[in-house]
Amino acid sequence: MTRLINMGTLGVAAIACFASAPAFAAGTTAGTSITNTATVDFQVGGVSQTQQSASDIFVVDRxxxxxxxxxxxxxxxxxxxxxxxxxxxxxxxxxxxxxxxxxxxxxxxxxxxxxxxxxxxxxxxxxxxxxxxxxxxxxxxxxxxxxxxxxxxxxxxxxxxxxxxxxxxxxxxxxxxxxxxxxxxxxxxxxxxxxxxxxxxxxxxxxxxxxxxxxxxxxxxxxxxxxxxxxxxxxxxKTATLTVTKTSRVIWDPFNTTTNPKLIPGAVVEYCIAIANSGGADATTVAITDSVPGQLTYLGSGNPNSLPNGPIALGGSVTAGVCNADGAAGGSYAAPVVSGTLPTVAAGATRTLVFRATVN
The missing domain is CATH 2.60.40.10 (Immunoglobulins)
Structure with a gap:
């Protein structure tokens, strides 16, 4: 029994050594000479004679x-x-x-x-x-x-x-x-x-x-x-594809206030610049500038009709084509230019810059 166990172990070791031998896809190197020699031993009258041999040589092709x-x-x-x-x-x-x-x-x-x-x-x-x-x-x-x-x-x-x-x-x-x-x-x-x-x-x-x-x-x-x-x-x-839409709406006048206001002198107009990205990559550092017409006066902070988060709202949303005044305070005004930068307009998203002015 012991002998059978030893033989089995030896067999496994031999197989393991064989399996670990590297495999070469390319094969024998081109130009290698391979020699194969055959020998013949013989006797005459029971007496051994000189061994005869013959060799074959060929070159491995490429x-x-x-x-x-x-x-x-x-x-x-x-x-x-x-x-x-x-x-x-x-x-x-x-x-x-x-x-x-x-x-x-x-x-x-x-x-x-x-x-x-x-x-x-x-x-x-x-x-x-x-x-x-x-x-x-x-x-x-x-x-x-x-x-x-x-x-x-x-x-x-x-x-x-x-x-x-x-x-x-x-x-x-x-x-x-x-x-x-x-x-x-x-x-x-x-x-x-x-x-x-x-x-x-x-x-x-x-x-x-x-x-x-x-x-x-x-x-x-x-x-x-x-x-x-x-x-x-x-x-x-993969790039951003931006579409810019500029809209305005009257939100207040001195006589009708917020009920069906009209664009008369003294009325407050809200401008929205909407940036829509229909591309496959985010647009970054989107800089927006808009010059306020001479017939209008930029509406700063402290006015009852100012935006709730400051005179300029950045990064707001759009619902059914209508801009929401839900952006964060940001941007700047240097007469007559309103400006602001959106850090990112993601692919498939729309972000806005909103400000207000009064009709002179």
Missing amino acids: KINLLVEEVGTVTTEVVPGQANAVTTFQLTNSSNEGLDFLLAATQISGGTAAHGGTDSFNAANIRIYRDNPTTGTVGSWDAGDALVTYIDELAADTTARIFVLADIPGGLANGSVAGVQLRATAREGGTAGSQGAVITQTAGANTAGKDTVFADGIGVNDGSRDGAHSAADDYTV
């Missing part, structure tokens, strides 16, 4: 395989006028040899972008950076990353993080989309600091030397088994 992938599964949200908008990709060298890779970043023209939007604009100043894992933030673009046109000496079974940067034009509408694609093409490796030569696939029968076979799949803008691969991302504009 398999070119690569994969370009978008990092993340969502669009890159940007705002109009943004500089250095970043899309992120990863290049994997699945070949059985270290290689260089020529890089090309392009934009689509119309059609459906990677995340379902319709391409409607082109970003500017497209350029490519390689992540430097020893500086700054690994996996995120920063000043330590190198501006590149190719990836130099990428070893087999290793990856490179690549950033495609662009500047976003101003004046774009919310939801505008720009499709971006990154393509990598395998080039010869071996000499650090310079881009290798174009690689061609070996035609015809297998040769005695190191042949080349393209094994890559189809990408977004390249074909199958062409020594290249590509992937796509996109920029989607």
Whole structure:
């Protein structure tokens, strides 16, 4: 019984060692010579004779395989006028040899972008950076990353993080989309600091030397088994879309007071400037100015017909198209200009500036 238990333990240990052996997707390195020798022992008349042997040698051919992938599964949200908008990709060298890779970043023209939007604009100043894992933030673009046109000496079974940067034009509408694609093409490796030569696939029968076979799949803008691969991302504009509405209403006159008042001299007029944000992003630091006409006199504090929270109310709400006098005191008046700043008008919200004046 003891012997059976020991054998079982040994078997588990052996399996564990086997399972922990690393797996290499690229396989045996291209150019490796593999020798296999067969031996023959024999006798003549019962006497052993000289052993005979024969060997076979072949060279492992080169398999070119690569994969370009978008990092993340969502669009890159940007705002109009943004500089250095970043899309992120990863290049994997699945070949059985270290290689260089020529890089090309392009934009689509119309059609459906990677995340379902319709391409409607082109970003500017497209350029490519390689992540430097020893500086700054690994996996995120920063000043330590190198501006590149190719990836130099990428070893087999290793990856490179690549950033495609662009500047976003101003004046774009919310939801505008720009499709971006990154393509990598395998080039010869071996000499650090310079881009290798174009690689061609070996035609015809297998040769005695190191042949080349393209094994890559189809990408977004390249074909199958062409020594290249590509992937796509996109920029989607998320911005505030503001609509300004200016209204007035008479709230008091010297004869009718608040019952059906009329716009006669001495009447009090309430002005409302409503800012509605129908966009996909908050608008911040929304500065409002309004010049009081010369036929009116700005109504300051201390008057019975002043707003309840002060002469200027900021950040109030609107109900059924009518401004409410529920904003907080704020803003300023420097004749003849009323001004105030709304810290934020959230996406989908409407906020107001309200003040009052009398008719001269």
